Amino acid sequence: METSEILAWTLVAECPIPQDVQPLLAQGEQPVAAYRTFRDTAIFTNMRLIVRDAQGMMGKKIEIYSLPYSRIDMWSSENAGTLDWNSELEMWTRVGHIKVKLGKGIDVRRLDNLIANLVLHSR
Numbered sequence: 849m850e851t852s853e854i855l856a857w858t859l860v861a862e863c864p865i866p867q868d869v870q871p872l873l874a875q876g877e878q879p880v881a882a883y884r885t886f887r888d889t890a891i892f893t894n895m896r897l898i899v900r901d902a903q904g905m906m907g908k909k910i911e912i913y914s915l916p917y918s919r920i921d922m923w924s925s926e927n928a929g930t931l932d933w934n935s936e937l938e939m940w941t942r943v944g945h946i947k948v949k950l951g952k953g954i955d956v957r958r959l960d961n962l963i964a965n966l967v968l969h970s971r
Contacts, residue, residue: 857899858949859883859890866891872898872912881962883954890948892962895970915939915946917963917970925960928952937963 865879869891873879881892888900888910899913923939935956937948950956 856947856949857885857890858951859885859954860951861953863889869898880966892966894966915941917967920963920967923960923963923967925956925963927956939963 861884863882863884865882866889869879869882869889873893874895877893877895879891879893883890883892885899885901887902891898891900896917897913897915899915901911901913903909903911919941920939921941923937925938926936928935935950935954937950937956937959939946939948950959
């Protein structure tokens with residue numbers, strides 16, 4: 849399966865953790881932070897990253913991606929520059945490469961620290 853096209857998201861802004869995420873959580877799993885994407889939400893829990901992806905014109909079909917932190921082999925973060933206004937977070941797993949673009953108001957270093965703590969403590 850080619851993941852490079854599938855697993856590319858843009859986080860627009862940090863948001864409150866949605867209440868309807870509770871049924872998705874495993875026993876002992878707690879949400880830590882949430883970010884709006886263009887149509888949905890990415891939720892960082894203490895165990896994994898969950899991305900809800902609405903599809904179609906009306907957005908009634910929803911696909912849920914789940915990435916356990918224990919499966920992340922390496923990650924990188926890049927802050928915005930003078931001519932490049934986008935920050936990025938990239939993660940590598942056995943099944944592919946995940947690229948997350950970050951909106952202007954998102955603190956890339958805070959997100960990098962969050963990923964570091966969650967990935968390193970999941971081992």
